[in-house]
Amino acid sequence: MSKPSKNSSFRGNVLPIAMIGAALLLQAGAALAESDGEAIYRFYCYQCHGYAGDAQTLASTSLSPPPRDFTSVSADEFPIERIVETVLEGREGTGMVSFRDVLNERDADDIQAYVLDAANSQWEEAQLPGWWRGFKAWVLDLVAVVFAFFLG
Numbered sequence: 001m002s003k004p005s006k007n008s009s010f011r012g013n014v015l016p017i018a019m020i021g022a023a024l025l026l027q028a029g030a031a032l033a034e035s036d037g038e039a040i041y042r043f044y045c046y047q048c049h050g051y052a053g054d055a056q057t058l059a060s061t062s063l064s065p066p067p068r069d070f071t072s073v074s075a076d077e078f079p080i081e082r083i084v085e086t087v088l089e090g091r092e093g094t095g096m097v098s099f100r101d102v103l104n105e106r107d108a109d110d111i112q113a114y115v116l117d118a119a120n121s122q123w124e125e126a127q128l129p130g131w132w133r134g135f136k137a138w139v140l141d142l143v144a145v146v147f148a149f150f151l152g
């Protein structure tokens with residue numbers, strides 16, 4: 001007759017527990033390592049460059065030169081490296097300081113992706129014919145009115 005090992009039930013539980021623990025740790029690590037361009041932009045950059053990147057901010061009125069309107073440039077005019085470099089090095093002679101102390105290259109990369117994305121979508125929108133933009137705005141207004149009507 002084999003003697004039941006004292007540890008058998010304990011050992012049976014260790015593996016699943018260790019696996020769950022490892023999974024949780026991995027998840028926490030991933031969450032920490034994840035840096036979100038939009039969140040960073042909204043923390044460090046919007047004061048001058050505006051939420052939409054259009055530089056319509058109070059701060060911009062007292063800066064010389066003022067921050068440029070990201071939404072009025074195309075991706076070709078505004079290369080990725082320029083954004084990353086600016087975030088890390090700043091722009092000499094302007095209010096744009098280096099964010100090297102608080103942000104790393106990866107953050108800069110994430111911001112760059114966000115800024116370009118936001119700027120480009122607005123730039124593309126601006127290239128649409130005026131009548132189409134007007135029509136879209138009109139439809140959205142109409143939808144809003146209909147919603148307001150039905151929701152009371």
Ligand code: HEC
Pocket residue numbers: 041044045046047048049059063064065066067068069082083084086087091094095096097099111
């Ligand atoms: C104190 C106000 C201020 C803050 C905060 C600020 N900027 Fe700037 N930024 C400026 C000014 C002023 C300029 C120079 C004019 C220009 O080129 O837009 C500039 C320039 C830039 C440029 C270069 C544009 C070009 O033409 O090459 C980029 C990219 C940029 N900022 C991104 C950022 C990002 C990303 C953040 C946040 C991490 C940030 N800025 C925070 C004021 C600011």
